[in-house]
Amino acid sequence: MKCFVSARSQNWRWTVVVIFVIALLIRVAFVLMLQEGFYFPDSTEYSGAAVSLLKSGELGTTYNRPPGYPVFLATIYLFLGESILAVRLVESVTGALLTIIIALIARRVGGEEVGALAGILWSIYPLGVFIVGLIYPTSLLALLLACGLLCFIHWADKELSPKRVFLAGIIWGLAALTIPAVIVTLGGISTWIICYTRKKRVKFVCLLLIGVSFTVIPWMIRDFYVYDRLVLIEPRIVAQLPRIDRSQKNVPEGKLDAIRNHPSLFAARYAHEFVHFWQPYPDHLAMDSRNVREEAHEADHRIVEKTIFSQNNLVTFVNLVSTGPLFLFAIIGSVTMWLEPARRRYLALLWAIILSFAGVYSVFYAKTRYRIPIEPYITVLSAYGLRETWLLVAVHFGFSNGIVKAEIEAEVQEA
Numbered sequence: 001m002k003c004f005v006s007a008r009s010q011n012w013r014w015t016v017v018v019i020f021v022i023a024l025l026i027r028v029a030f031v032l033m034l035q036e037g038f039y040f041p042d043s044t045e046y047s048g049a050a051v052s053l054l055k056s057g058e059l060g061t062t063y064n065r066p067p068g069y070p071v072f073l074a075t076i077y078l079f080l081g082e083s084i085l086a087v088r089l090v091e092s093v094t095g096a097l098l099t100i101i102i103a104l105i106a107r108r109v110g111g112e113e114v115g116a117l118a119g120i121l122w123s124i125y126p127l128g129v130f131i132v133g134l135i136y137p138t139s140l141l142a143l144l145l146a147c148g149l150l151c152f153i154h155w156a157d158k159e160l161s162p163k164r165v166f167l168a169g170i171i172w173g174l175a176a177l178t179i180p181a182v183i184v185t186l187g188g189i190s191t192w193i194i195c196y197t198r199k200k201r202v203k204f205v206c207l208l209l210i211g212v213s214f215t216v217i218p219w220m221i222r223d224f225y226v227y228d229r230l231v232l233i234e235p236r237i238v239a240q241l242p243r244i245d246r247s248q249k250n251v252p253e254g255k256l257d258a259i260r261n262h263p264s265l266f267a268a269r270y271a272h273e274f275v276h277f278w279q280p281y282p283d284h285l286a287m288d289s290r291n292v293r294e295e296a297h298e299a300d301h302r303i304v305e306k307t308i309f310s311q312n313n314l315v316t317f318v319n320l321v322s323t324g325p326l327f328l329f330a331i332i333g334s335v336t337m338w339l340e341p342a343r344r345r346y347l348a349l350l351w352a353i354i355l356s357f358a359g360v361y362s363v364f365y366a367k368t369r370y371r372i373p374i375e376p377y378i379t380v381l382s383a384y385g386l387r388e389t390w391l392l393v394a395v396h397f398g399f400s401n402g403i404v405k406a407e408i409e410a411e412v413q414e415a
Contacts, residue, residue, distance in 0.1 A: 015116050023099040023123035027092035031133045036084055037304040043135040044300050050074040064235050068178030069137035091139050095132040099123045101146045106380040108153045109346045118383035126322050131372050137178050142373040144175035165204045169211020176216055180233040184360040188352035196345040240364050270362050277358045277366035281319035330378045333385030350377040
């Protein structure tokens with residue numbers, strides 16, 4: 001038995017190395033094919049804030065976004081110079097690292113086969129590759145979110161520890177400073193702790209929130225002095241709320257007042273955006289318009305004017321054939337995990353994170369790129385569903401003896 005465990009551990013280490021190398025090579029090859037320019041106007045603001053931070057120690061008087069990503073860019077610029085290619089290469093490495101973290105999470109959820117499958121799936125997943133080349137905070141957020149979750153996903157025979165919960169809080173605080181939507185995720189995580197932790201529930205929730213506060217509160221204090229009011233990380237939150245169609249169009253009405261005064265209209269729009277959050281291919285992109293790209297390029301020549309990544313039949317097809325099966329097997333994985341009581345706590349944790357993003361972005365605008373940070377957990381569920389589907393097919397066609405034996409040995413090792 002010791003030899004078997006040692007062999008499995010050695011095989012897993014080599015599997016992790018191979019997955020990392022594959023993921024890194026794919027991402028490096030992709031970013032080397034990109035133009036030397038920004039694909040979104042937002043990227044110029046993040047880059048400008050990073051440059052300002054290095055020159056003056058401030059993000060700039062006009063910068064009104066979260067600080068996480070500019071600090072990340074400033075660190076790269078400090079050591080490698082102000083280079084778009086350097087940022088993309090660094091994000092290729094962090095993207096490959098994210099692949100390994102996903103594999104580790106999936107391994108703890110469903111075993112080594114599921115871990116390997118999840119790592120392979122994310123290493124080649126088109127959106128997971130595409131995002132590392134955009135100079136956009138989504139990639140950094142996905143990494144921080146996964147690092148925090150790895151602190152929570154532990155082996156079945158182990159309980160949460162105060163140190164891991166506090167560390168997760170610090171990491172998720174950094175994630176919130178990258179994209180504030182994580183604040184809603186923290187509510188889902190806290191609810192999960194109350195429902196699925198056997199003891200020290202209140203203590204763990206407090207430790208989680210203390211860890212988050214450790215990173216978030218200093219920035220909130222800074223914002224209070226800058227804006228002379230209490231700001232929850234980003235001052236643009238109310239401004240980003242959508243306008244609600246009103247029956248009295250000539251009456252001035254603020255966005256919050258419109259939501260309060262027309263709840264049925266807001267509910268209808270919220271339901272529409274929630275469904276749209278699961279759109280398998282990106283749409284409603286302003287940069288898809290040639291005129292918009294030309295205007296952005298005129299304003300800042302670092303923004304690319306021509307791109308092959310605008311919405312077209314090929315882009316739609318690639319997303320459909322990758323996202324469609326991923327979602328299908330994620331549904332299968334969710335159902336099979338629910339039928340196994342020992343794994344329901346993992347299922348609840350994964351869906352708490354997934355639904356928190358769907359819920360908060362449905363208040364604003366639900367776009368495909370906003371879903372990318374939680375697609376790693378859809379990938380984990382998909383890997384589990386794919387493994388269970390394969391076992392079912394193997395049993396049905398009568399070539400499952402070796403597979404079932406391997407599964408039993410794996411269960412014995414984990415126990």
